Amino acid sequence: MEPFIRNDQYNFIKAQAKNIVNAYASVNDKAILHAVKSVAQEKAVGLFDDLAHMQAEVISPISQIENRVTSDAYLAQLKPYVIPFHPISDRTIATLFPKVKKLKGPSLEKVNLQEISYLGWIDKGSSKKYMIVEYQDKLVGLQGTFSNLNQKGVCALCNRHEEIGMFVMEVKRSGLDNYVKRGNYICQDSKKCNENITTLDRLHDFVELLTS
Ligand SMILES: [Zn+2]
Numbered sequence: 001m002e003p004f005i006r007n008d009q010y011n012f013i014k015a016q017a018k019n020i021v022n023a024y025a026s027v028n029d030k031a032i033l034h035a036v037k038s039v040a041q042e043k044a045v046g047l048f049d050d051l052a053h054m055q056a057e058v059i060s061p062i063s064q065i066e067n068r069v070t071s072d073a074y075l076a077q078l079k080p081y082v083i084p085f086h087p088i089s090d091r092t093i094a095t096l097f098p099k100v101k102k103l104k105g106p107s108l109e110k111v112n113l114q115e116i117s118y119l120g121w122i123d124k125g126s127s128k129k130y131m132i133v134e135y136q137d138k139l140v141g142l143q144g145t146f147s148n149l150n151q152k153g154v155c156a157l158c159n160r161h162e163e164i165g166m167f168v169m170e171v172k173r174s175g176l177d178n179y180v181k182r183g184n185y186i187c188q189d190s191k192k193c194n195e196n197i198t199t200l201d202r203l204h205d206f207v208e209l210l211t212s
């Protein structure tokens with residue numbers, strides 16, 4: 001069976017599994033536990049438009065989780081079905097950021113493509129942040145200045161309370177010669193952010209804001 005779960009969907013399911021484990025740790029009422037598991041299963045299955053029988057067999061056993069051990073085993077059997085991010089090479093990076101000379105990319109061998117919804121890294125020398133996002137079936141490169149806020153706030157991409165900074169990009173307005181600055185607060189740590197993302201909606205809104 002081909003991989004069919006995106007990173008954000010995997011994270012969403014993982015959060016549902018955690019809800020079940022937490023419920024078992026704090027509630028004794030069987031009816032309540034049954035309800036928590038039913039809701040989790042419904043939400044996990046509901047992520048997908050049209051699950052084939054075999055795919056449903058991978059997702060549905062979330063309702064059998066009772067503790068950390070069964071949760072870990074359930075999540076482990078999902079992993080082979082997580083779709084890896086588009087392959088990235090140094091050449092891809094050079095193509096997406098043609099105007100940046102000697103751009104130092106991230107250590108690609110350290111990036112687990114199954115665990116990202118976008119690739120983001122900070123170039124320490126220039127304190128710029130670079131991001132590669134798949135949007136409308138194409139890879140999009142975003143580059144902007146990044147100023148650490150050195151405090152926690154809500155990230156515009158993952159919607160979680162994390163250490164954030166302001167990402168600002170100069171956007172050329174279509175048909176016009178002038179540039180406008182646009183940006184938002186996003187996680188400093190892109191790895192963490194990618195673990196938090198449970199929907200692609202905000203990431204796509206962000207790309208739209210910065211490219212249109
Ligand atoms: Zn984030």
